[in-house]
Every structure is written in structure tokens, then in C-alpha cells.
Amino acid sequence: MNAEISVLWDKVQTMVRDFVTLLPNIVLGLIVFAIFFFVGRQIKQVVKRLTRNRRHARNLGMVLGRLAQGITVLIGLFISLSIVIPSLQVADLVQLLGISGVAIGFAFRDILQNFLAGILILLTEPFQIDDQIVFKGFEGTVENIQTRATTIRTYDGRRIVIPNSELFTNSVTVNTAFESRRLEYDVGIGYGDDIDWTKQLMLEALHSVDVVLQDPAPDVLVMELAESSVNIRVRWWINPPRRADDLDSRDKVISAIKKKLVENGIDLPFPTRQILFHDQTEDTDGDRSRQREGWPSGKGEVPKPRSIGGSLRQLAELQDGNGKLDSQVVDQEL
Structure with missing residues (x-):
């Protein structure tokens, strides 16, 4: 027991002597680290002041300042460790940091990618x-x-x-990259309307709207000969180009154009569709004597065409006294 206590006591004495020997290095290392830490804080403040002229200086200064401070503190830590432990070389620490950096890079690839992209966005300001x-x-x-x-x-x-x-x-x-922004809207007029006169009316309506810029001036262009209308594109500029101003100008411009054209008798047509129902097979394809639109083939003599009014009148005649259709009569007619 006494021998074990003696060995333990010798180890404690050795540790104390080593600590006393390293004490000046530890103090010097702490001083060096404190200096680098203080310098890092000053660099952070300098970076913030340099980025103060940017609109989002708070974000950019904070990110770059913390990054510069971290690099400075890391360098101070390496130097302090080399002072406290002379046998530890800075090259060994750099090598260890490089290996650790690769491992961390693979583990946190998405986080680092977003971090670098955020710094580039703050710097380039798209x-x-x-x-x-x-x-x-x-x-x-x-x-x-x-x-x-x-x-x-x-x-x-x-x-x-x-x-x-x-x-x-x-x-x-x-959308707000520049001071002004151009908007556009297509208006359809009838084929029988005077295009030049209509364009002049549209320009007058545009000039009457206060939110439309006169420089650059609005313009009106014929864009398409559509199925039911001649499409004319109206283009105008607004300032500022924000969403609320966009909606406000569209409301005023479209309302002014609609009112101006209606007052001057310009047609604003809507799409017209004509639908024909065919019961046409390969046998009756092209043979107009055996097939008519909407009439099943193979029913004997092809009937003459009927108007919608005549069909409704005949349908009313097929109703019985109770207002219901006589199914036997309908079957005979069909």
C-alpha cells in the first residue's frame, strides 16, 4: 500500500512540476489568444462599417463580420496552442483541420452550399x-x-x-429592379370597325389615366386577326412598378378603354361557336345522301332538316294530357 501511495505521489509531483514549467507558456498563449479575440471583434465592426452603404447592410455586415471574426479567432487558437505545447506544430493542426473540413463538407454539403450562396447573393445583390x-x-x-x-x-x-x-x-x-415597368393588355374589336380610329380612341383613353407615364409614351399595336375579333395590344408604363400600382393602373386603363370604345360605338365581340353533331361512319363518310348531321344512319329514308323551333313544337305535340311524353308515340317517331 505504501509503495502504491509513493508512486501516486511521485506522479502528482511530476504533473505539478510540468504545470509550473508550462505556466509561462499557458499565460503567454492566453494573452495571445485574447489579443486575437479582441482583434477579431474589431475586424467585425470594421466590416460592418464598410458595408453600411448597402440596403441590406445589416445582413451582409453581420455575415461577413462573423466570418472574419471566426477566421481571426481560429488563427489565434492555432498560435496559442503552438505556444502552450511546443511539440505541437501548426502544420499538424492545419492538416487536421483540412481532414476535418472535408468530412464536415460531405456531412453538411447542403448547409454549406446554402451558406456560400447566401454570401454571394448578399455581395452581388441580384x-x-x-x-x-x-x-x-x-x-x-x-x-x-x-x-x-x-x-x-x-x-x-x-x-x-x-x-x-x-x-x-x-x-x-x-419586378422592382428598375424605376418603371411596362404593362400590356389585349383588346378585341369587331372586323367591321375602323382600326385606325379605334387605336386613336385607345390612345386618348390611355392619356386620360393619371398613373400612366407619358415618357415613355404608351402605344397601341395590332397583334392578331383572331377567330372572332381583331386583337389590339395596349402597352403603357407605370412608376413605381410594385404590385399594388400594377393592379391600380390595370383597373383604370381597362375601365377607361372600355368606356371610350363603347361611347364611340366600337364593337367588343365575344367568341362565337357553332357546334355540329355528326353520326358518321366509314361506310357513310362522304355520302351525303345516306347521312345527315345529328341523324343516326341506317334508319331508312334520310329525313329533311328541321329547325329547332319545329322540333320543339313537335315535341310538345307528343305530350299527353298530363304533360308527360307518350313513350309509344316517341318510339314510333324515332
């Missing part, structure tokens, strides 16, 4: 906070650009969270 964008069927106002995802608020009050990697690698439509 869109900014409060911009109105369209992405894969989602449309709304950008609320926040974070390191992992970007959030947009839809026009009906919902929040959409989109990963930054998706936004950075796919097409995004920014």
Missing part, C-alpha cells in the same frame, strides 16, 4: 430586401436574406422560405 420577385410560381416581397434561406411575403399574406442555393442557381424575375 435582388434586395423589399424587392418584389417571382421564383418558380412564388411571387412576393423579399423580407429577409439570411445565410441559409431567403424569405418572401406573398401578396395574400403568406411566408415562403426559399433555400439560397435554389435562388442562386435558378432564374429569378425581379
Whole structure:
């Protein structure tokens, strides 16, 4: 028992001597680490001040500042460890960090991809906070650009969270990228109406709307000779180009055009369709003497065509006194 206690006591004394020997290195290492930690905080503040002129400086400054601070603190940690433990080389730490970085990269690939995409979005600014964008069927106002995802608020009050990697690698439509935006709408007029006179009326209606910009000036173009109408495209510019202004201008422009054309007797036709029901087979195809629209073939003599009024009149005659159809009479007629 005494021998075991003696061995234990020797080990404790050795540890104390080693600690006393390393104490100056530990103190120096802590001082160096504290210096790097303080420098990292100062770098973070400098980065925030440098990005203050951007619209979303809060997000960009916070991300880049934390990244610069983390790198500075990590370098200070390596230097401090090399001071405290002289046998530990910085190259060994860098090698260990590289191996760990590869493993972490595979494990958190999506997270790192979104993080890098978020930094690039904040730096390149393809869109900014409060911009109105369209992405894969989602449309709304950008609320926040974070390191992992970007959030947009839809026009009906919902929040959409989109990963930054998706936004950075796919097409995004920014509706508010410029000060003004052009809108358009197609109006159909009758084939018998005067096209030049109608275009002049549409331009007068456009100039009467206060939200329509005069520079660039609105224009009216004939676009299509459709089945039931001549389609004329009306184009105008608005400022600002936000969703609310878009809807407001459309309401005023379309209402003004409709009122102007109706007052001047311009026809606004609607589609007209004529439907013919054929009971036509290969045997009767092309033989008009054996087949008529809406009449089954193979029933003997082909009847003469009847009007809709005549058919309804005959149907009324087939009703009995109770207002019901006589099935035997109907069968004989058919």
C-alpha cells in the first residue's frame, strides 16, 4: 500500500512540476489568444462599417463580420496552442483541420452550399430586401436574406422560405429592379370597325389615366386577326412598378378603354361557336345522301332538316294530357 501511495505521489509531483514549467507558456498563449479575440471583434465592426452603404447592410455586415471574426479567432487558437505545447506544430493542426473540413463538407454539403450562396447573393445583390420577385410560381416581397434561406411575403399574406442555393442557381424575375415597368393588355374589336380610329380612341383613353407615364409614351399595336375579333395590344408604363400600382393602373386603363370604345360605338365581340353533331361512319363518310348531321344512319329514308323551333313544337305535340311524353308515340317517331 505504501509503495502504491509513493508512486501516486511521485506522479502528482511530476504533473505539478510540468504545470509550473508550462505556466509561462499557458499565460503567454492566453494573452495571445485574447489579443486575437479582441482583434477579431474589431475586424467585425470594421466590416460592418464598410458595408453600411448597402440596403441590406445589416445582413451582409453581420455575415461577413462573423466570418472574419471566426477566421481571426481560429488563427489565434492555432498560435496559442503552438505556444502552450511546443511539440505541437501548426502544420499538424492545419492538416487536421483540412481532414476535418472535408468530412464536415460531405456531412453538411447542403448547409454549406446554402451558406456560400447566401454570401454571394448578399455581395452581388441580384435582388434586395423589399424587392418584389417571382421564383418558380412564388411571387412576393423579399423580407429577409439570411445565410441559409431567403424569405418572401406573398401578396395574400403568406411566408415562403426559399433555400439560397435554389435562388442562386435558378432564374429569378425581379419586378422592382428598375424605376418603371411596362404593362400590356389585349383588346378585341369587331372586323367591321375602323382600326385606325379605334387605336386613336385607345390612345386618348390611355392619356386620360393619371398613373400612366407619358415618357415613355404608351402605344397601341395590332397583334392578331383572331377567330372572332381583331386583337389590339395596349402597352403603357407605370412608376413605381410594385404590385399594388400594377393592379391600380390595370383597373383604370381597362375601365377607361372600355368606356371610350363603347361611347364611340366600337364593337367588343365575344367568341362565337357553332357546334355540329355528326353520326358518321366509314361506310357513310362522304355520302351525303345516306347521312345527315345529328341523324343516326341506317334508319331508312334520310329525313329533311328541321329547325329547332319545329322540333320543339313537335315535341310538345307528343305530350299527353298530363304533360308527360307518350313513350309509344316517341318510339314510333324515332
